[in-house]
Amino acid sequence: MNLQKIYFELLSNIGFSANEIQKNWLDLEKAYSKKSRHYHNLTHIQDMIACYEKYFDQLQFPNEVMYSIFYHDVIYSASKKDNELKSAEYAVKILPKETTLNSALVFDMICATQLHQHNKIEDINWLIDFDLKILARDWDNYKIYFEQIRKEYRIYPDFLYKPGRAKALKHFLENEFIFQTGEFRKLYEEKARVNIEKEIKLLI
Template sequence: MPDLQHLHHHWLRAWNELQHTPPLDLYEQLLQAYSEPQRHYHTLQHLAECLQLQSESAHLAQQPGEVAIALWFHDAVYDVKAHGNEARSADWAVTALQTASVSVEIQTRVHALIMATEHTAAPLAGDAALLVDIDLSILGAAPARFAEYERQIRQEYAWVPEDVFVEKRKAVLQSFQDQAPIYGTALFQTRLEAQARRNLADALATLAVARMLANSAFKEEKTHRL
């Protein structure tokens, strides 16, 4: 469980950088959202890891407060059986910013930052590139943390049959492995790129074995039926 006092410090600092006061009870609502029972990776642990990296890389941001707020909301809505979580999270952020009388320009930028975490395309540069690098920092984590991450993702999709999960997960990880580079900022390329490629290669190898074993089990079962 992350240090809630530390999280609250990040929260207040983000709003202070925006020079606005957060809506009443919004902090508690977000803590509750990130603590929902269907979450195993997209939790307060992930949020705290992102916010720590945001603090360490704030000097790279054009608008560090906006990056921080976007991180707070980027997984605020997380339904493992639905599409559009990023859009719903972005909409929640805009509603909160409107309530706090934050300018439309900031609302628009924060919305775009959150939508960048769909990871459908590499952002060109700027705060979007930084935010995406922070969100994908788990790929370059120490091997033990990366292995925990993979287990957590499987728990979130425990309802998906193993053969289907293996194929879908392979496609996701391969898409990151195919990016050159994975990270868009020099800081994250230096710190995490090499480890991320090692982690992804190991995970893809593990998935290949799992697929082979699943195919073998299927063929054996088919033979017995004959």
């Protein structure tokens, strides 16, 4: 998958000039390639784009969803709680004045990746599920994922990190569903719950 090519085509379609596209790609690449990013990097974006391509026919606002995928973690700091809001603000701020994109929808989409709750706009539910699909990987890959998350939070000692991570994971289990679309619930809900329960046991 050529992420840069996909990005260039998207931005060209929604009203960015060639120069703007080049500059924005370099900024995006730099943000997602920081040394502190062990999971929230371009590989995560690539995985979400793969989901996007698979379920493209289900989407009403494909350009908004794809743009939101690229920018939903553009600002990411393990010590901050407003990453999604800041990412949403950034994504909307750099849009050209003449754009075919619904900027308000993009803003809502990116903010929705914080709480992962069901939304009346189905495309937001698809975006959330693309973001959380990692939870249903086979155990070895899931283990790599939570080890990468731990590295991103390495500023926190275990006695702070472990209860915090366990609390966040338990929150997923307390919800009626982890995934927001019927398709993902059918395919991945059970596996994700097994993985999360297994990780919690390692934390407590």
